[in-house]
Amino acid sequence: MSAKRQLTLNLFIYPGGHHEAAWRHPNSSPDDLLDIAFYQDLAKRAEEATFDSLFFADGPVLADNIRYASRFRVEPITWLAAIAGVTRSIGLIATASTTYFEPYNLARLFASLDHLSRGRAGWNIVTTSAGQAAQNFGLSEHPAHTERYERGREFVELITKLWDSWEDDAVAADQASGLFADTSKIHFVDHIGRHFRVKGPLNIPRSPQGRPVYVQAGSSEDGRLFAAQYAEAIFTAHQTIESARNFYADIKKRAAAFGRHPDHVKILPGISPFIGSTEAEARRLEEEFDALIQPDYSLTQLNRMLGIDLSSFDLDGPFPRHLLDRDGAIGVASRFQLVADIIDRENPTIRQLIQRLAGGRGHYVKAGTPEQIADEIQLWFENGAADGFNVMPPWLPGGFDVFACEVVPLLRKRGLFRDHYEGTTLRDHYGLPRPESLFATPVRASA
């Protein structure tokens, strides 16, 4: 056991990489983006670097700017199951929507992933922000933010009961007596709520971790409340250490108010590192990527975050601040504030704002030497801004390799990051307890 507090590192895999023009760069291989071997190789490298976990975003709708970028979405649970087949230790976190899945189906998909990966599954719980998703599910309109979170809470309460519906020792498999399962340890969940009515039990025995690790990424007021109550890890976007510290303190306090141990909520800000042997070289690399940006793509992204169509404005003119509807943000709520803060702080032209956001869609982009990146990580980690990082390589796989080969050894040398896995499950890596079943019967005194 390490005595020193350890960083949690997650690899966030985005087809092509996180820079919005990454797929166009000669370092990228856009022909491999649907090839499972590409992702399996990447996962093996992340496992060699003893990363805690890797992660895929998701949403049940096609991005309307697919013309310009590799924004298709393979389904992450299946994708991670194929990755589980060629890895042994690394955690596997899939995004899935509480608005557009049926709880019983999703409970089965994750329970199976946790079984087949021997306890490495995590669920990034999202309510889906893209309104067009509704049209793929027969809804006349996308449920409002508050409504989605209300359904999300009921969904999590219900799916937790389903994952707990078999006590850990319900399977007897006693060949001699013929008792396969002790049905007194398998429970109906009998859930009756506003959104769901589910009897249960699940038809899969309890999985190695009991439940997958609950991950969350919303930073709106609803999102923070939800995260503080349920999330065991939070992916979050901050441009400055001050913003991250405020978020960190707020979430830990809220979690404690829910009676939770603050260490059981890992705060993982995103970082997208451009790494060079000098800072100037790193900046040149970032500029190479920025030169490949297609403004038509970027403007649709901005429109999504801010609810403003900027296509008729001069790219090199000032951002039209009067259009920011600060009271009625209709885009992705948590990103609205972040982008508005950048505009207030930096007063950029539209083109400058586009470049500012191209690397990580609002996440922190840092160009520097390996030492500078490691210093920044250490600074945030040791000053109440982060329990670790959601590492978002600008391009793949090279953008991850340079982090693994140049930055990870520095973090290890400083005693901040493991050089081997001590446990076998994602809960082990994150230092999270394995939850007991809600239905577990208290230990009886022996007769």
Add this chain to the structure above:
Amino acid sequence: MSAKRQLTLNLFIYPGGHHEAAWRHPNSSPDDLLDIAFYQDLAKRAEEATFDSLFFADGPVLADNIRYASRFRVEPITWLAAIAGVTRSIGLIATASTTYFEPYNLARLFASLDHLSRGRAGWNIVTTSAGQAAQNFGLSEHPAHTERYERGREFVELITKLWDSWEDDAVAADQASGLFADTSKIHFVDHIGRHFRVKGPLNIPRSPQGRPVYVQAGSSEDGRLFAAQYAEAIFTAHQTIESARNFYADIKKRAAAFGRHPDHVKILPGISPFIGSTEAEARRLEEEFDALIQPDYSLTQLNRMLGIDLSSFDLDGPFPRHLLDRDGAIGVASRFQLVADIIDRENPTIRQLIQRLAGGRGHYVKAGTPEQIADEIQLWFENGAADGFNVMPPWLPGGFDVFACEVVPLLRKRGLFRDHYEGTTLRDHYGLPRPESLFATPVRASA
């Protein structure tokens, strides 16, 4: 290319094996039933035996007789994705319900499975017969048989459009011009039906097979119509070659009436073989398994198939034929007729009927030498009863190994079965065409 018509062989994997008491037999390893390595090893052996495919059944509800047998259900799409990671050629068929999935979600799960397996996915289309499933999805009652099939047809029409919504060459990935996808080749499906309203397109490029192979297993009137119209392979249960021949001729005729090529509907009856070096040894093996039957379990199975509670009857008394409601079968419709035929033909006691059904839940159980099993397969194959078989080992993995080692070489020697894979996809193995997208634009003359 083989000149001679070749058998299609599918391995039907049932946790523990197909004999209902298999998990109790010393040859079984009930502790491995949730261990993915057990299934991955089995898949590798099936691939060494050049089987066309392997298959998992499924249903979104826990069997009420789990006390007596290993009747949990891991989710098969995820399970097969993990198996895809360690195999290269064998087809991977997952069952999923048109009654209890959302089409957009299921389209994504299968498209991902087809991508990550490089074209090896198959979908066993079921409407779910177990009525209790409704209670896991907020429905006050399970939709009736005809209603389920109506929804199933609309589901298949819709999901086909989703899988076709990207033309094969829609992804350009042209780094120089910045064109990632040609949006003129990505289509809204704009489906508006009685059960679903889905705009599309799918958010995943078209998969290697275009669509997974469509498999079906219903044998009721609705099931046959559905199969003749959509299925490319049919799993079916017959106790006699006569019954199988009638079914075979009926389906091929119906398929032709739908304008389909009869060779593009593979008829695969189930066979559960007990194999011994003499017929007597094979029968002793079967008796060993039958001796482990728990009648309380078997009676719930019979109740499910016939809609009759026999628990108060003498097991060694005659089957109470007057209780058979031949006009209003409420159980699994296609199995009702099969079991009623056995009762009419053999006039068994209840215990004899239980033993008769224990091996394969109505599928054909055959005890014999490897030669006898191979003879039976050849007889059905060459006399209009089968295009191949759904092989259902009584126990696993040994029950499969003996078939692979003893029967497969005989089939090869007789020129009936491949000794290596000629293609790479499940469609290749089954000899099925790769469907063109419904939205494909006709080839234009070059300018």
